[in-house]
Amino acid sequence: MELTPRIRQRILRDFGEGEREAVEGMLTDLQQSLDRHVDKERITAATLLHAAGNMDALLLAVQDARDDWRDVLMGSGLEHDGWERRLDAEFGPAARRGLPGWRKFFG
Known part of the structure; x- marks a missing residue:
């Protein structure tokens, strides 16, 4: 699963362009390690919220998410x-893909 656009935007906002690639890599690896039956965006968003733009805090949050x-x-x-x-309030609304004309309203 790829990181969603709103997760990518939050990474850029919280960490900036200089750390974007490293943060995206860590969070993509985290998502790949999670069970397929969990909401990966929810867990990734929680990880970013705990990090609050701090790389050391992100490393700890990623490890916590991997452990449990x-x-x-x-x-x-x-x-x-x-x-x-809360997710929508913090990260913006998710695109409603699959609905007729979704690009017109959310694209």
């Missing part, structure tokens, strides 16, 4: 019901 992805959800605001609204 539920740990990284705690304290991120994405751990309870309604996490989708």
